[in-house]
Amino acid sequence: MLELHGENEHFMATVTDFYAVYSDGTEAKADPFGNNVAFACADCGYPVLAVARKNQRGSSIENTSVCNGCRQHYVIEVRETTHKIIIYRAHEL
Numbered sequence: 001m002l003e004l005h006g007e008n009e010h011f012m013a014t015v016t017d018f019y020a021v022y023s024d025g026t027e028a029k030a031d032p033f034g035n036n037v038a039f040a041c042a043d044c045g046y047p048v049l050a051v052a053r054k055n056q057r058g059s060s061i062e063n064t065s066v067c068n069g070c071r072q073h074y075v076i077e078v079r080e081t082t083h084k085i086i087i088y089r090a091h092e093l
């Protein structure tokens with residue numbers, strides 16, 4: 001499970017073709033590839049990019065991905081065993 005607070009020094013995930021859901025369990029329109037995942041903002045539908053690497057955008061509450069459409073902040077959680085990406089609004093964490 002992803003360390004949401006950045007304690008894991010080696011955190012880096014390959015998320016190609018992972019299944020992306022929002023925190024309420026609904027499927028996200030997303031394009032996970034390599035260490036990156038582009039997904040549609042849950043609020044306004046604008047594209048948002050997160051990077052599954054330590055200290056990169058969307059990797060932790062200190063390094064959120066910000067929607068350029070509505071300024072919503074996001075953090076992703078990568079579940080490697082089930083090949084899932086969970087997309088949280090930062091204020092939910």
Ligand SMILES: [Zn+2]
Pocket residue numbers: 041042043044045046067068069070071072
């Ligand atoms: Zn938005």
